[in-house]
Amino acid sequence: MDALIIKGTNETPNITFDKDANKFEITGKSLPEDVKEFYNPVLRWLKAYADNPNPKTVLKVKMEYFNTASSKMLLEVLELLDGMYSAGKDVEVEWHYMEDDEDMHDAGNDYADMLELPFKMISYQHISK
Template sequence: MDNYTLIPTPKTPRLYFNAQNGEFEISGRSIPENSIEFYKPLLEWLDEYERNPRSETKLHVNLEYFNTSSSKCLVEILRKLEKVNEKQSVKVFWHYEEEDEDMMESGEDFKKILKLPIELVVVKGGG
């Protein structure tokens, strides 16, 4: 299975999904014109990954900002990882800058609605 990677743009995040080692990352800004179209290939990739996941999968979410439609897509991504977690270990690391309460609250919200181990990770703001 090939890895799924996308280079970030000012409106779309870096997507790095390594099928060989189970290391996944979503980072940057997620405000694409059409979130559903943007994330659709990744969701399809995750369907394939779910059939034969690594023994441990780690997703690092390190977004500085995402819009409402991206939020819905993030839930879809995490729901697919819930299915992987029924077979193999999945850990989600939700990174946020210490002064960014909105991003911290988003991580806490995802923790409440999903059956996944989500660890909130504080990133010290660069001054």
């Protein structure tokens, strides 16, 4: 299965879904103009992956910001993983948030409350350059 690598911009997140490397990450900002057009390839890839997933799948989400339309698409991504988990697969989400970002912390908790999927909430400090 080919990896899905989408390089992020100021308005779209970096997405790395690589079955062979066992690396699943969504990072950055998400406010694309056409949210469905951006996320549909991600959803298609995940649906194909769900047919034959790795023994363990850990999705790392480290978002700085996402708009309402993106939050709905992220939920669809998480629901696909939740379906895998419900089917007995070993799946979890690592939700990374900056320690002073209450909105991103709350968003992670909201998703965790909506799904059966295990969530690890991981705070980090901003490192100044």
